[in-house]
Amino acid sequence: MNPTFDRKDGRLVLAHLLFAYVALLLGGVCGMLQSMVKSGSITLPANIGYYELLTAHGVLMALVFTTFFIIGFLYSGISRTLGGSLTGVSRSLGWIGFTLMAAGTVLGVIMILLNKATVLYTFYAPLKASPWFYIALVLLVVGSWLSGYGIFAQYRTWRKANTGKLSPLLAFMAVVTMLLWQIATLGVAATVLLQFIPWSFGWVETINVLLSRTLFWYFGHPLVYFWLMPAYMCWYVIVPKIIGGKIYSDALARLAFILLLLFSIPVGFHHQLMEPGIAPFWKFLQVVLTFMVIVPSLITAFSLFATFELNGRARGATGLFGWLKKLPWKDVRFFAPFMGMLVFIPAGAGGIINASNQMNAVVHNTLWVTGHFHLTVATSVALTFFGIGYWLIPVVTGRRLTKRLNNLGIIQVVTWCIGMLFMSGSMHITGLFGDPRRTDYTTYNDSPESILWMPYHVAMAVGGIILFISLIVLLAAVVGLLLAPRGVEEYPIGEVIDTAEKTPKLFERWGLWIGVSAALILIAYTIPLADMITGGTGSPGYKFW
Amino acid sequence: MMHIHRLEKIWLTFGMAMLAVFLLILGLSAFTMGMDTPNSGHDHSVHAAKLSETPPFDHPAITQIGDREYEAVMTAWAFGYSPDQDQLVVPAGSTVHFSVTSSDVVHGFEIPGTNVNMMVLPGEVNHVSHKFDEPGEYLILCNEYCGIGHQAMFTKLIVT
Ligand code: HEM
Ligand SMILES: [Cu+2]
Ligand SMILES: [Cu+2]
Numbered sequence: 092m093n094p095t096f097d098r099k100d101g102r103l104v105l106a107h108l109l110f111a112y113v114a115l116l117l118g119g120v121c122g123m124l125q126s127m128v129k130s131g132s133i134t135l136p137a138n139i140g141y142y143e144l145l146t147a148h149g150v151l152m153a154l155v156f157t158t159f160f161i162i163g164f165l166y167s168g169i170s171r172t173l174g175g176s177l178t179g180v181s182r183s184l185g186w187i188g189f190t191l192m193a194a195g196t197v198l199g200v201i202m203i204l205l206n207k208a209t210v211l212y213t214f215y216a217p218l219k220a221s222p223w224f225y226i227a228l229v230l231l232v233v234g235s236w237l238s239g240y241g242i243f244a245q246y247r248t249w250r251k252a253n254t255g256k257l258s259p260l261l262a263f264m265a266v267v268t269m270l271l272w273q274i275a276t277l278g279v280a281a282t283v284l285l286q287f288i289p290w291s292f293g294w295v296e297t298i299n300v301l302l303s304r305t306l307f308w309y310f311g312h313p314l315v316y317f318w319l320m321p322a323y324m325c326w327y328v329i330v331p332k333i334i335g336g337k338i339y340s341d342a343l344a345r346l347a348f349i350l351l352l353l354f355s356i357p358v359g360f361h362h363q364l365m366e367p368g369i370a371p372f373w374k375f376l377q378v379v380l381t382f383m384v385i386v387p388s389l390i391t392a393f394s395l396f397a398t399f400e401l402n403g404r405a406r407g408a409t410g411l412f413g414w415l416k417k418l419p420w421k422d423v424r425f426f427a428p429f430m431g432m433l434v435f436i437p438a439g440a441g442g443i444i445n446a447s448n449q450m451n452a453v454v455h456n457t458l459w460v461t462g463h464f465h466l467t468v469a470t471s472v473a474l475t476f477f478g479i480g481y482w483l484i485p486v487v488t489g490r491r492l493t494k495r496l497n498n499l500g501i502i503q504v505v506t507w508c509i510g511m512l513f514m515s516g517s518m519h520i521t522g523l524f525g526d527p528r529r530t531d532y533t534t535y536n537d538s539p540e541s542i543l544w545m546p547y548h549v550a551m552a553v554g555g556i557i558l559f560i561s562l563i564v565l566l567a568a569v570v571g572l573l574l575a576p577r578g579v580e581e582y583p584i585g586e587v588i589d590t591a592e593k594t595p596k597l598f599e600r601w602g603l604w605i606g607v608s609a610a611l612i613l614i615a616y617t618i619p620l621a622d623m624i625t626g627g628t629g630s631p632g633y634k635f636w
Numbered sequence: 637m638m639h640i641h642r643l644e645k646i647w648l649t650f651g652m653a654m655l656a657v658f659l660l661i662l663g664l665s666a667f668t669m670g671m672d673t674p675n676s677g678h679d680h681s682v683h684a685a686k687l688s689e690t691p692p693f694d695h696p697a698i699t700q701i702g703d704r705e706y707e708a709v710m711t712a713w714a715f716g717y718s719p720d721q722d723q724l725v726v727p728a729g730s731t732v733h734f735s736v737t738s739s740d741v742v743h744g745f746e747i748p749g750t751n752v753n754m755m756v757l758p759g760e761v762n763h764v765s766h767k768f769d770e771p772g773e774y775l776i777l778c779n780e781y782c783g784i785g786h787q788a789m790f791t792k793l794i795v796t
Binding site: 343385390397533536540628 | 778
């Protein structure tokens with residue numbers, strides 16, 4: 092393989108990454124301010140509302156940072172593994188997608204800052220934002236669709252030129268991730284195009300609230316797998332190469348991805364367990380389907396630790412945990428995603444609690460949930476992305492990750508972990524006491540319960556400040572990378588162990604998997620959705636901010 | 637089909653067996669022991685804009701329906717709950733059956749320290765029951781963002 096990365100593709104990838112980092116930085120400013128407001132340490136200058144900040148934070152972090160980074164990373168992966176450069180069609184689609192998404196982001200952020208869309212990133216009806224906010228969301232989603240088509244096109248071209256050959260694992264995973272995204276975003280596209288836009292322009296009087304929430308969460312859960320799967324790509328394919336080992340099993344990795352595709356969509360009701368209007372049977376059915384994702388998680392845990400252990404033993408490690416010493420702890424390309432994996436163990440356990448049907452009542456809409464996804468997406472996924480950025484920026488710009496920048500990266504990762512320990516840790520604890528999320532500073536008229544929550548809010552603010560410092564270090568490191576000495580940095584792609592068994596062809600029968608996915612979705616959603624459409628009453632819009 | 641390493645087979649079999657047991661316990665306790673998610677029926681019953689003419693929500697109130705058993709019919713609105721706080725009083729040991737709906741946007745209904753925690757949607761009625769053994773003031777708060785005054789949306793239930 093050509094050691095240098097295609098220059099034109101590099102520019103596309105870099106544009107996505109830098110856009111993502113800017114969103115992260117702005118979102119981080121909001122996040123830190125939120126944590127300070129909630130602890131009563133500061134009050135915002137007259138014109139900025141807490142919920143305005145929170146809307147900006149949710150949109151910039153959950154929708155913009157993640158999507159841009161992911162698409163940039165996926166494009167780098169297919170450029171690298173499917174022929175060494177993108178076809179003209181794919182690259183154009185990538186740029187058109189980028190432009191639409193960027194336009195959507197700018198428009199959306201302007202609407203939020205003008206206080207015309209203080210509806211939080213979940214934009215629950217019947218709070219009604221300016222129609223331009225919903226149009227911004229459409230631009231973001233449609234842009235990401237086009238980027239997805241670019242990935243599919245590249246894959247098809249490669250398959251035509253390589254008939255009968257097994258596709259590269261990284262490319263296969265990119266295709267599954269984008270396929271998941273296409274199927275999942277149908278829900279949010281349906282509610283925004285058919286419900287929110289006509290209603291916010293005043294073409295129709297009312298909106299079916301329960302239906303809109305259900306379509307949102309049909310999208311909202313696979314959204315979190317859309318964040319997670321690229322992190323898994325790094326863990327399965329990139330990390331083995333960085334540690335000098337091999338991928339444990341190509342077939343198991345593909346199986347895990349297919350299972351994630353199938354079982355992450357027909358499960359949105361686990362976000363609506365405490366909601367009226369959905370019969371308990373359907374909630375429970377989706378809870379059962381939710382728990383099926385434990386299977387690919389178990390496969391992943393096994394495969395990753397097998398990779399670490401086999402590699403350590405090949406290097407002479409002895410004893411039960413001797414292989415731990417053989418891991419390259421001082422290499423940020425390994426250290427960042429490894430910390431991400433480690434955090435994913437408690438994070439995943441927390442997720443099991445959240446999804447446990449009636450047990451959800453203990454934590455629903457408390458800060459526990461906020462603590463939970465700051466471990467999953469804002470730590471496991473974010474750290475893995477940071478780790479990717481440290482080598483991907485040099486790869487696509489033809490520069491080198493120097494020792495100094497590597498060490499800066501390690502500092503950044505450590506501070507992020509410490510900050511999250513404070514912030515997410517205290518969110519988890521105070522959440523268990525019933526402390527609500529999405530709430531400006533309040534003591535409910537000095538209610539004794541909420542006075543007890545305040546020390547945790549102070550710890551959250553301490554964490555928020557440490558996290559922000561980590562972001563400043565990240566900023567310095569990224570600028571450092573852009574100015575680093577020229578050279579060739581490796582795009583680390585692992586190879587499969589020689590003794591691994593052959594991968595069955597079945598995994599690339601896309602029609603089959605789309606069919607199974609559609610069947611599961613129809614089973615889980617048809618009857619409850621029909622019931623909502625025929626039975627619901629409409630709500631007019633409200634602007635309570 | 638695929639060959640899978642023996643250790644991995646053991647790991648996966650054990651994992652899936654635990655999962656099956658767990659789901660069974662969860663399902664059984666939900667459906668046979670009354671530990672269900674809130675709102676066991678689904679009614680689509682009320683018109684949010686017409687609550688003031690829809691019984692029982694036209695007169696939100698707490699009424700005794702049996703020995704130490706109360707029904708609380710409540711509405712949530714930006715930014716508060718009806719009936720007024722001075723009416724929300726029950727003796728210790730009472731079970732209260734809450735029926736709550738919204739007259740405007742989506743709200744929450746949570747009593748910290750208990751398992752009372754549910755969403756309140758316009759157009760739908762949600763239900764939850766709880767037995768209050770200890771006397772005291774119970775905070776009822778909104779835990780879903782509903783607008784600029786969301787953090788001020790609460791009331792109290794007094795258990796005497
Ligand atoms: C500097 C680092 C960060 C800080 C200090 C921070 C802080 C916070 C705080 C205090 C809240 C909750 C407020 C509330 O419920 O009232 C929050 C919510 C949230 N954060 Fe972060 N966060 C950070 C990074 C991230 C990252 C990296 C992500 C995702 C990639 C993220 C995603 C979210 C989301 C989705 C919410 C929920 C918004 C909502 O409830 O509408 N955060 N964050
Ligand atoms: Cu979910
Ligand atoms: Cu509220």
